[in-house]
Amino acid sequence: MIGNDIVDLKKAKTDSNIFRPRYMEKVLSQNEQNLVLSSPKPEQDFWRLWTMKESAYKAFQRKFNSKPVFNPFAFHCELMDSENGLVHFGGDYVKTTTTFYRENYTYCSVSCSASSSSFIANSKEQLIQNLRMEFGESSQPQLLKLKNNLPFIKIASKTIPVSITHHGIYFAIQF
Template sequence: MIGNDIVDLKKAKTDSNIFRPRYMEKVLSQNEQNLVLSSPNPEQRFWRLWTMKESAYKAFQRELNFKSIFNPFAFYCELIDLENGLVHFEGNSVKTTTFNSENYIYSSVSYSTFTRSLIANSMEELLQNLRMEFGESSQPELLKLKNGLPFIKIVSKIIPVSTTHHGLYFAIQF
């Protein structure tokens, strides 16, 4: 089970005012709003919860094969510690791991210890990192299935992936 999401914090700060009237009410439960408002860094907490929900949405979409309509209220977040959390959806739960940097917040879902994530500053750099990951001579192609889910094709091998980008940052999980 894979899913990921990244938020460029500088872009988010200029594009989204999370404190405008009723904005948080549209995407977070009351308990989640309380987690944000009680945090020493409310913006970073908001984006952590948002990336957790998005990464879980992508994982459940692939696992349960549902239509790609994101309803943030269908996903409920619990924080375990500074990195780990749980996201609940229709009686199911997934563990998320969040990495905070001064430039971005990245959350991912995975049940496998073999899952990898790569983060880059451009799509070119991301593809270069994939070539290094799979061997310099490989020419990985990033494609989508008919249902819109992404995968990497390397020669005749197909690898399911989760992709995300925001602002300056691109990430892939496989």
């Protein structure tokens, strides 16, 4: 299973006031809200929980081939340590890994397979270049979507399922 999400923290700071009345209530359970509000770094923990939920949503959407409808209350986050967590959905769960890069971004990926890879880039063009280097192909990778809106890349004769995310100036792909 693959799933990822990235938040450009500078853009999020200007576009989203997570402390405005009822904002957190719309996306976090009461336990998750308490975790954020009692944290020494509440904004960082809010975006960590958000990216965990989004990453898990993408992974479960692919697993169950479901329609793209995100309900944040269907996903319950559990923090294991400063990077690793679990996201519960129904009777299932996925492990996640979250990376914070300075004050620039928060990136989370579902970590179900040791063989999955990911790239983070500052532009879509840089992301495509990384894919070309990864697959050693001279042809241009194509980012496409299936009928159910699930992304994949096509490069030469290969078709590879991917999870793509972007926010602000950051783009990331997991495959």
